[in-house]
Amino acid sequence: MTTRALPASTPASQGVEASGIHAFLDALETDPDIEPHSLMIMRHGRLVASGWWAPYTAERPQLLYSLSKSFTSTAAGFAVAEGLLRLDDPVISYFPELDADVTDPRSRAMLVRHVASMASGHEAETVERARALDPDELVRGFLRLPPEHDPGTVFAYNQPTTYTLARIVQRVSGQSLTDYLRPRLFDPIGIGEVAWLRDRAGRELGFSGLHATTDAIARLGQLYLSRGMWDGRQVLPESWVAEATRLHTANDQGPMGGADWRQGYGLQFWMSRHGYRGDGAYGQFCMVLPEHDVVIATTAATVEMQRMLDLVWTHLLPAFGPAPLPGREEADAALAERLAGLALSPAAGKAAPEEWSxxxxxxxxxxxxxxxxxxxxxxxxxxxxxxxxxxxxxxxxxxxxxxxxxxxxxxxxxxxxxxxxxxxxxxxxxxxxxxxxxxxxxxxxxxxxxxxxxxxxxxxxxxxxx
Structure with a gap:
Protein backbone atom coordinates (compact mmCIF):
# COMPACT_ATOMS: atom_id res chain seq x y z
CA MET A 1 0.00 0.00 0.00
CA THR A 2 1.05 3.64 -0.42
CA THR A 3 1.54 5.31 2.95
CA ARG A 4 0.31 8.87 3.21
CA ALA A 5 2.80 11.16 4.93
CA LEU A 6 1.97 12.46 8.36
CA PRO A 7 0.63 16.02 8.29
CA ALA A 8 3.54 18.38 8.90
CA SER A 9 3.93 21.84 10.37
CA THR A 10 6.64 24.19 11.53
CA PRO A 11 7.47 23.97 15.24
CA ALA A 12 6.52 27.59 15.96
CA SER A 13 3.04 27.26 14.47
CA GLN A 14 2.36 24.47 16.99
CA GLY A 15 3.83 26.37 19.93
CA VAL A 16 7.20 24.56 19.94
CA GLU A 17 10.43 26.48 20.46
CA ALA A 18 13.10 25.34 17.99
CA SER A 19 15.76 26.21 20.56
CA GLY A 20 14.50 23.45 22.84
CA ILE A 21 14.86 20.86 20.07
CA HIS A 22 18.36 22.19 19.31
CA ALA A 23 19.25 21.80 22.99
CA PHE A 24 17.98 18.23 22.98
CA LEU A 25 19.99 17.41 19.84
CA ASP A 26 23.08 19.01 21.40
CA ALA A 27 22.65 16.89 24.53
CA LEU A 28 22.20 13.68 22.54
CA GLU A 29 25.16 14.30 20.27
CA THR A 30 27.58 15.24 23.05
CA ASP A 31 26.70 12.34 25.35
CA PRO A 32 29.34 9.64 24.76
CA ASP A 33 26.98 6.92 25.96
CA ILE A 34 24.08 7.71 23.59
CA GLU A 35 24.14 7.01 19.87
CA PRO A 36 20.95 8.54 18.42
CA HIS A 37 19.49 7.03 15.27
CA SER A 38 16.19 8.85 14.73
CA LEU A 39 13.78 11.38 16.20
CA MET A 40 10.19 12.35 15.36
CA ILE A 41 8.12 14.87 17.32
CA MET A 42 4.35 15.28 16.85
CA ARG A 43 2.45 18.25 18.35
CA HIS A 44 -1.29 18.79 18.02
CA GLY A 45 -1.35 15.97 15.45
CA ARG A 46 1.33 17.58 13.25
CA LEU A 47 4.88 16.41 12.60
CA VAL A 48 7.02 19.36 13.73
CA ALA A 49 10.49 17.76 13.70
CA SER A 50 12.05 14.64 12.25
CA GLY A 51 15.55 13.50 11.49
CA TRP A 52 17.71 10.42 11.01
CA TRP A 53 21.39 10.22 11.77
CA ALA A 54 22.95 8.95 8.55
CA PRO A 55 23.56 6.21 7.56
CA TYR A 56 20.20 5.47 9.25
CA THR A 57 17.27 6.50 7.05
CA ALA A 58 13.54 7.13 7.37
CA GLU A 59 12.38 4.20 5.28
CA ARG A 60 14.44 1.56 7.04
CA PRO A 61 12.76 -0.62 9.70
CA GLN A 62 14.35 -0.91 13.10
CA LEU A 63 14.34 -3.69 15.67
CA LEU A 64 12.10 -2.25 18.38
CA TYR A 65 12.83 -4.81 21.09
CA SER A 66 10.25 -4.46 23.91
CA LEU A 67 8.44 -1.59 22.24
CA SER A 68 6.94 -4.57 20.37
CA LYS A 69 4.89 -5.18 23.53
CA SER A 70 2.78 -2.09 22.92
CA PHE A 71 1.83 -3.39 19.47
CA THR A 72 0.91 -6.73 21.07
CA SER A 73 -1.24 -4.83 23.56
CA THR A 74 -3.01 -3.16 20.65
CA ALA A 75 -3.70 -6.55 19.07
CA ALA A 76 -5.20 -7.68 22.37
CA GLY A 77 -7.37 -4.57 22.39
CA PHE A 78 -8.85 -5.45 19.02
CA ALA A 79 -9.43 -9.03 20.15
CA VAL A 80 -11.27 -7.82 23.26
CA ALA A 81 -13.40 -5.49 21.15
CA GLU A 82 -14.29 -8.35 18.81
CA GLY A 83 -15.27 -10.64 21.68
CA LEU A 84 -12.42 -13.07 21.00
CA LEU A 85 -10.90 -12.78 24.47
CA ARG A 86 -11.76 -11.35 27.86
CA LEU A 87 -9.30 -9.86 30.32
CA ASP A 88 -10.92 -11.63 33.28
CA ASP A 89 -10.75 -15.11 31.78
CA PRO A 90 -8.21 -17.53 33.29
CA VAL A 91 -5.15 -17.88 31.07
CA ILE A 92 -5.38 -21.67 31.28
CA SER A 93 -8.85 -21.55 29.68
CA TYR A 94 -7.19 -20.62 26.38
CA PHE A 95 -4.84 -23.62 26.56
CA PRO A 96 -7.07 -26.60 27.43
CA GLU A 97 -4.40 -29.01 26.21
CA LEU A 98 -2.20 -27.85 29.13
CA ASP A 99 -4.88 -28.36 31.78
CA ALA A 100 -3.36 -31.57 33.18
CA ASP A 101 0.16 -30.09 33.23
CA VAL A 102 -0.73 -26.93 35.18
CA THR A 103 -1.66 -27.91 38.74
CA ASP A 104 -0.43 -25.00 40.87
CA PRO A 105 -3.49 -23.04 42.11
CA ARG A 106 -1.83 -19.66 41.53
CA SER A 107 -0.97 -20.55 37.96
CA ARG A 108 -4.52 -21.69 37.40
CA ALA A 109 -5.85 -18.46 38.94
CA MET A 110 -3.80 -16.27 36.60
CA LEU A 111 -6.06 -14.11 34.43
CA VAL A 112 -5.40 -12.57 31.03
CA ARG A 113 -5.24 -9.12 32.65
CA HIS A 114 -2.48 -10.38 34.94
CA VAL A 115 -0.21 -11.40 32.08
CA ALA A 116 -1.08 -8.20 30.23
CA SER A 117 -0.02 -6.07 33.21
CA MET A 118 3.15 -7.94 34.28
CA ALA A 119 1.39 -9.15 37.42
CA SER A 120 1.55 -12.92 37.07
CA GLY A 121 2.61 -13.29 40.72
CA HIS A 122 6.21 -14.18 39.89
CA GLU A 123 8.92 -12.21 41.67
CA ALA A 124 11.31 -11.99 38.71
CA GLU A 125 11.85 -12.68 35.03
CA THR A 126 11.05 -16.31 34.20
CA VAL A 127 12.01 -16.64 30.54
CA GLU A 128 15.14 -18.76 31.01
CA ARG A 129 13.53 -21.04 33.57
CA ALA A 130 10.42 -21.44 31.43
CA ARG A 131 12.52 -22.31 28.38
CA ALA A 132 14.49 -24.82 30.41
CA LEU A 133 11.27 -26.52 31.47
CA ASP A 134 9.92 -26.65 27.93
CA PRO A 135 12.11 -25.43 25.05
CA ASP A 136 9.33 -26.03 22.50
CA GLU A 137 6.32 -24.55 24.30
CA LEU A 138 7.14 -21.45 26.35
CA VAL A 139 3.57 -21.08 27.61
CA ARG A 140 3.69 -24.56 29.15
CA GLY A 141 7.05 -23.86 30.75
CA PHE A 142 5.79 -20.55 32.10
CA LEU A 143 2.55 -21.91 33.54
CA ARG A 144 4.43 -24.77 35.18
CA LEU A 145 6.48 -22.26 37.20
CA PRO A 146 4.43 -21.66 40.37
CA PRO A 147 4.18 -17.91 41.15
CA GLU A 148 5.59 -16.88 44.52
CA HIS A 149 2.62 -14.57 45.11
CA ASP A 150 -1.02 -14.39 44.17
CA PRO A 151 -1.51 -13.08 40.61
CA GLY A 152 -2.27 -9.37 40.53
CA THR A 153 -0.35 -8.53 43.71
CA VAL A 154 3.24 -7.93 42.57
CA PHE A 155 5.04 -6.58 39.52
CA ALA A 156 7.81 -8.39 37.67
CA TYR A 157 8.98 -7.51 34.18
CA ASN A 158 8.58 -10.92 32.64
CA GLN A 159 8.80 -11.83 28.94
CA PRO A 160 6.64 -14.98 29.06
CA THR A 161 3.66 -12.95 30.26
CA THR A 162 3.62 -10.97 27.00
CA TYR A 163 4.43 -14.07 24.97
CA THR A 164 1.40 -15.76 26.55
CA LEU A 165 -0.81 -12.77 25.72
CA ALA A 166 0.46 -12.88 22.14
CA ARG A 167 -0.21 -16.62 21.92
CA ILE A 168 -3.78 -16.09 23.10
CA VAL A 169 -4.38 -13.44 20.44
CA GLN A 170 -2.88 -15.64 17.75
CA ARG A 171 -4.89 -18.62 18.92
CA VAL A 172 -8.30 -16.91 19.10
CA SER A 173 -7.79 -15.04 15.82
CA GLY A 174 -6.23 -17.92 13.92
CA GLN A 175 -3.63 -15.51 12.53
CA SER A 176 -0.16 -14.23 13.22
CA LEU A 177 0.03 -10.89 15.05
CA THR A 178 1.21 -9.22 11.83
CA ASP A 179 -1.67 -10.58 9.76
CA TYR A 180 -4.21 -9.82 12.46
CA LEU A 181 -2.99 -6.23 12.85
CA ARG A 182 -2.63 -5.46 9.14
CA PRO A 183 -6.31 -4.63 8.35
CA ARG A 184 -7.10 -3.38 11.87
CA LEU A 185 -4.07 -1.20 12.72
CA PHE A 186 -1.34 -1.03 10.12
CA ASP A 187 -3.40 -0.20 7.04
CA PRO A 188 -5.90 2.16 8.71
CA ILE A 189 -3.19 4.40 10.22
CA GLY A 190 -0.70 4.11 7.36
CA ILE A 191 1.98 1.79 8.71
CA GLY A 192 3.85 0.09 5.89
CA GLU A 193 5.76 -3.18 5.93
CA VAL A 194 6.74 -4.64 9.29
CA ALA A 195 8.45 -7.90 10.22
CA TRP A 196 8.43 -9.88 13.45
CA LEU A 197 10.98 -12.38 14.72
CA ARG A 198 9.58 -15.83 15.44
CA ASP A 199 10.37 -18.56 17.92
CA ARG A 200 11.53 -22.04 17.01
CA ALA A 201 7.91 -23.10 16.47
CA GLY A 202 7.36 -20.28 13.97
CA ARG A 203 5.28 -18.05 16.25
CA GLU A 204 5.84 -14.29 16.38
CA LEU A 205 7.42 -13.43 19.72
CA GLY A 206 5.04 -10.69 20.82
CA PHE A 207 7.31 -9.50 23.64
CA SER A 208 10.09 -8.42 21.27
CA GLY A 209 11.34 -8.80 17.72
CA LEU A 210 9.11 -6.36 15.80
CA HIS A 211 10.93 -4.41 13.07
CA ALA A 212 9.18 -1.19 12.04
CA THR A 213 10.08 2.36 11.06
CA THR A 214 10.25 5.36 13.35
CA ASP A 215 7.22 6.63 11.46
CA ALA A 216 5.31 3.54 12.62
CA ILE A 217 6.25 4.32 16.23
CA ALA A 218 5.01 7.88 15.85
CA ARG A 219 1.73 6.73 14.30
CA LEU A 220 1.05 4.26 17.11
CA GLY A 221 1.71 7.00 19.67
CA GLN A 222 -0.56 9.45 17.86
CA LEU A 223 -3.34 6.86 17.69
CA TYR A 224 -3.19 6.44 21.47
CA LEU A 225 -2.87 10.17 22.08
CA SER A 226 -6.02 10.64 19.97
CA ARG A 227 -7.86 8.01 22.06
CA GLY A 228 -8.01 5.59 19.17
CA MET A 229 -9.16 8.07 16.53
CA TRP A 230 -7.46 8.42 13.14
CA ASP A 231 -8.64 10.76 10.39
CA GLY A 232 -12.04 11.02 12.02
CA ARG A 233 -12.48 7.27 12.37
CA GLN A 234 -12.47 5.28 15.63
CA VAL A 235 -9.80 2.73 14.69
CA LEU A 236 -9.05 1.43 18.20
CA PRO A 237 -11.75 1.49 20.89
CA GLU A 238 -11.34 4.46 23.22
CA SER A 239 -12.08 2.14 26.12
CA TRP A 240 -9.00 0.07 25.29
CA VAL A 241 -6.77 3.14 25.09
CA ALA A 242 -7.96 4.21 28.54
CA GLU A 243 -7.55 0.71 29.96
CA ALA A 244 -4.11 0.04 28.48
CA THR A 245 -2.60 3.37 29.51
CA ARG A 246 -3.78 3.59 33.12
CA LEU A 247 -1.89 2.28 36.13
CA HIS A 248 -2.57 -1.42 36.70
CA THR A 249 0.49 -2.61 38.61
CA ALA A 250 2.57 -0.52 40.98
CA ASN A 251 6.30 -1.19 41.06
CA ASP A 252 9.23 -0.05 43.17
CA GLN A 253 11.91 -1.22 40.74
CA GLY A 254 11.80 -1.61 36.98
CA PRO A 255 14.30 -3.39 34.73
CA MET A 256 16.33 -0.20 34.15
CA GLY A 257 16.29 0.99 37.76
CA GLY A 258 15.57 4.66 36.91
CA ALA A 259 12.79 6.95 38.10
CA ASP A 260 10.72 6.44 34.94
CA TRP A 261 10.68 2.69 35.56
CA ARG A 262 9.14 3.15 39.02
CA GLN A 263 5.91 4.88 37.97
CA GLY A 264 3.88 1.73 37.46
CA TYR A 265 2.73 -0.37 34.52
CA GLY A 266 -0.40 -0.46 32.36
CA LEU A 267 -1.23 -3.11 29.78
CA GLN A 268 2.14 -3.36 27.99
CA PHE A 269 2.75 0.36 28.47
CA TRP A 270 4.93 2.03 31.09
CA MET A 271 3.69 4.91 33.17
CA SER A 272 6.19 7.80 33.10
CA ARG A 273 6.86 10.90 35.16
CA HIS A 274 5.25 12.61 32.19
CA GLY A 275 2.56 10.73 30.30
CA TYR A 276 3.16 7.11 29.39
CA ARG A 277 5.30 5.21 26.92
CA GLY A 278 6.19 2.04 25.13
CA ASP A 279 9.89 1.35 25.15
CA GLY A 280 12.45 -1.12 23.91
CA ALA A 281 16.02 -1.91 24.83
CA TYR A 282 18.74 0.57 23.89
CA GLY A 283 16.51 3.61 23.40
CA GLN A 284 13.54 2.65 21.21
CA PHE A 285 10.83 4.92 22.62
CA CYS A 286 7.22 5.85 21.92
CA MET A 287 6.47 8.64 24.41
CA VAL A 288 2.91 9.90 24.68
CA LEU A 289 2.46 13.15 26.61
CA PRO A 290 -1.28 13.97 26.79
CA GLU A 291 -0.67 17.03 28.96
CA HIS A 292 1.35 18.58 26.12
CA ASP A 293 -0.52 16.95 23.19
CA VAL A 294 2.82 15.51 22.08
CA VAL A 295 4.22 12.23 20.75
CA ILE A 296 7.98 11.63 20.64
CA ALA A 297 9.41 8.65 18.75
CA THR A 298 13.08 7.70 18.93
CA THR A 299 15.43 4.95 17.94
CA ALA A 300 18.94 4.78 19.37
CA ALA A 301 21.73 2.66 20.77
CA THR A 302 22.32 3.27 24.46
CA VAL A 303 22.24 1.44 27.75
CA GLU A 304 21.55 4.79 29.45
CA MET A 305 17.83 4.82 28.74
CA GLN A 306 16.92 6.78 31.87
CA ARG A 307 19.43 9.45 30.88
CA MET A 308 17.81 9.67 27.47
CA LEU A 309 14.41 10.25 29.07
CA ASP A 310 15.95 12.80 31.43
CA LEU A 311 17.19 14.74 28.40
CA VAL A 312 13.67 14.76 26.99
CA TRP A 313 12.22 16.09 30.25
CA THR A 314 15.01 18.67 30.61
CA HIS A 315 15.16 20.07 27.07
CA LEU A 316 11.98 19.22 25.20
CA LEU A 317 9.24 19.71 27.78
CA PRO A 318 10.02 23.42 28.26
CA ALA A 319 9.85 23.86 24.48
CA PHE A 320 6.14 22.97 24.34
CA GLY A 321 4.25 26.22 24.79
CA PRO A 322 0.52 26.92 24.85
CA ALA A 323 0.22 29.03 21.71
CA PRO A 324 1.76 29.60 18.26
CA LEU A 325 5.02 31.56 18.29
CA PRO A 326 5.21 34.42 15.78
CA GLY A 327 8.41 35.55 14.10
CA ARG A 328 10.26 32.24 14.36
CA GLU A 329 10.66 31.54 10.63
CA GLU A 330 14.46 31.74 10.63
CA ALA A 331 14.76 29.59 13.74
CA ASP A 332 12.46 26.94 12.27
CA ALA A 333 14.36 26.96 8.97
CA ALA A 334 17.68 26.54 10.78
CA LEU A 335 16.30 23.61 12.74
CA ALA A 336 14.96 21.96 9.58
CA GLU A 337 18.38 22.33 7.97
CA ARG A 338 20.07 20.76 10.97
CA LEU A 339 17.63 17.87 11.08
CA ALA A 340 18.20 17.17 7.38
CA GLY A 341 21.95 16.95 7.92
CA LEU A 342 22.16 14.69 10.97
CA ALA A 343 24.89 12.07 10.69
CA LEU A 344 26.96 9.70 12.76
CA SER A 345 30.70 10.28 12.43
CA PRO A 346 32.48 7.43 10.63
CA ALA A 347 35.25 5.59 12.43
CA ALA A 348 38.70 7.03 11.87
CA GLY A 349 41.32 5.23 9.80
CA LYS A 350 43.63 5.43 6.83
CA ALA A 351 43.79 3.43 3.62
CA ALA A 352 45.42 0.01 3.59
CA PRO A 353 49.24 -0.19 3.68
CA GLU A 354 50.62 -0.64 0.19
CA GLU A 355 52.90 -3.56 0.98
CA TRP A 356 50.18 -6.19 1.38
CA SER A 357 47.12 -7.30 -0.57
Missing part, protein backbone atom coordinates in the same frame (compact mmCIF):
# COMPACT_ATOMS: atom_id res chain seq x y z
CA UNK A 358 45.44 -9.92 1.61
CA UNK A 359 45.65 -11.11 5.21
CA UNK A 360 43.63 -13.28 7.59
CA UNK A 361 43.10 -12.58 11.28
CA UNK A 362 42.29 -15.44 13.65
CA UNK A 363 39.95 -15.42 16.64
CA UNK A 364 38.09 -17.78 18.95
CA UNK A 365 34.86 -15.99 18.04
CA UNK A 366 34.68 -13.78 14.97
CA UNK A 367 37.65 -13.96 12.61
CA UNK A 368 38.37 -11.66 9.68
CA UNK A 369 39.81 -11.70 6.20
CA UNK A 370 40.92 -8.47 4.53
CA UNK A 371 41.66 -8.09 0.83
CA UNK A 372 42.94 -4.81 -0.61
CA UNK A 373 41.69 -3.63 -3.99
CA UNK A 374 41.67 -0.35 -5.96
CA UNK A 375 38.36 0.76 -4.41
CA UNK A 376 39.47 0.35 -0.81
CA UNK A 377 39.36 -3.10 0.72
CA UNK A 378 36.96 -5.91 1.43
CA UNK A 379 36.42 -7.20 4.92
CA UNK A 380 34.93 -10.65 5.47
CA UNK A 381 33.81 -11.59 8.97
CA UNK A 382 33.57 -15.29 9.74
CA UNK A 383 31.50 -16.58 12.67
CA UNK A 384 30.73 -20.26 13.18
CA UNK A 385 31.21 -20.88 9.49
CA UNK A 386 28.89 -18.02 8.48
CA UNK A 387 30.58 -15.43 6.26
CA UNK A 388 29.63 -11.77 5.97
CA UNK A 389 31.41 -9.88 3.20
CA UNK A 390 31.66 -6.10 3.61
CA UNK A 391 33.09 -3.26 1.56
CA UNK A 392 35.29 -0.76 3.41
CA UNK A 393 35.78 2.50 1.53
CA UNK A 394 38.77 4.78 2.11
CA UNK A 395 36.54 7.31 3.87
CA UNK A 396 32.98 7.69 5.16
CA UNK A 397 30.36 4.99 5.54
CA UNK A 398 30.09 2.20 2.99
CA UNK A 399 26.45 1.06 2.88
CA UNK A 400 25.34 -2.32 1.53
CA UNK A 401 21.92 -3.98 1.44
CA UNK A 402 22.87 -7.64 1.02
CA UNK A 403 22.99 -10.09 2.60
CA UNK A 404 21.90 -7.81 5.44
CA UNK A 405 21.78 -3.98 5.56
CA UNK A 406 25.07 -2.68 6.95
CA UNK A 407 27.21 0.44 7.03
CA UNK A 408 30.96 0.07 7.45
CA UNK A 409 33.66 2.61 8.27
CA UNK A 410 37.19 2.68 9.63
CA UNK A 411 40.65 1.80 8.44
CA UNK A 412 44.24 1.53 9.61
CA UNK A 413 44.84 3.54 12.76
CA UNK A 414 48.56 2.74 12.52
CA UNK A 415 50.77 0.48 10.41
CA UNK A 416 49.80 -2.58 12.48
CA UNK A 417 46.14 -2.04 13.43
CA UNK A 418 42.91 -2.11 11.44
CA UNK A 419 39.82 -0.81 13.27
CA UNK A 420 36.39 -1.11 11.67
CA UNK A 421 32.87 -0.34 12.87
CA UNK A 422 29.94 -2.25 11.38
CA UNK A 423 26.44 -0.85 11.85
CA UNK A 424 23.64 -3.37 11.36
CA UNK A 425 21.18 -0.83 10.05
CA UNK A 426 17.93 -2.61 10.93
CA UNK A 427 19.00 -3.00 14.57
CA UNK A 428 20.48 -0.77 17.27
CA UNK A 429 23.76 -2.67 17.07
CA UNK A 430 27.32 -1.69 16.19
CA UNK A 431 30.17 -4.20 16.02
CA UNK A 432 33.67 -2.85 16.62
CA UNK A 433 36.31 -5.02 14.94
CA UNK A 434 40.04 -4.65 15.64
CA UNK A 435 42.65 -6.59 13.65
CA UNK A 436 46.31 -6.75 14.64
CA UNK A 437 48.74 -7.25 11.76
CA UNK A 438 51.82 -8.46 13.71
CA UNK A 439 50.09 -11.36 15.46
CA UNK A 440 47.24 -11.87 12.95
CA UNK A 441 44.53 -11.70 15.61
CA UNK A 442 41.03 -10.25 15.54
CA UNK A 443 38.76 -9.03 18.33
CA UNK A 444 35.12 -8.10 17.87
CA UNK A 445 33.04 -6.28 20.48
CA UNK A 446 29.38 -5.29 20.45
CA UNK A 447 28.74 -1.73 21.66
CA UNK A 448 25.23 -2.90 22.62
CA UNK A 449 24.76 -6.63 23.04
CA UNK A 450 22.13 -8.22 20.75
CA UNK A 451 19.35 -9.78 22.80
CA UNK A 452 18.27 -12.15 20.01
CA UNK A 453 21.45 -14.04 19.02
CA UNK A 454 21.61 -14.56 15.26
CA UNK A 455 24.37 -15.02 12.69
CA UNK A 456 25.86 -11.74 11.53
CA UNK A 457 24.42 -12.34 8.07
CA UNK A 458 20.91 -12.43 9.60
CA UNK A 459 21.18 -9.33 11.80
CA UNK A 460 18.26 -7.55 10.19
CA UNK A 461 14.53 -7.67 9.70
CA UNK A 462 13.29 -11.12 8.73
CA UNK A 463 12.29 -11.15 5.07
CA UNK A 464 9.01 -12.66 4.05
CA UNK A 465 9.30 -15.57 1.67
CA UNK A 466 7.73 -14.83 -1.70
Missing amino acids: AVSFGSDGISAEVIADPDGHRLTLVEDGHRLELRLADSGWSVAEAPVPTAVSGGWTDADTLEVDVLFLETPHRLAVTCSLPDRTCTARWRTQPLHPRPLSAMGAPRRSV
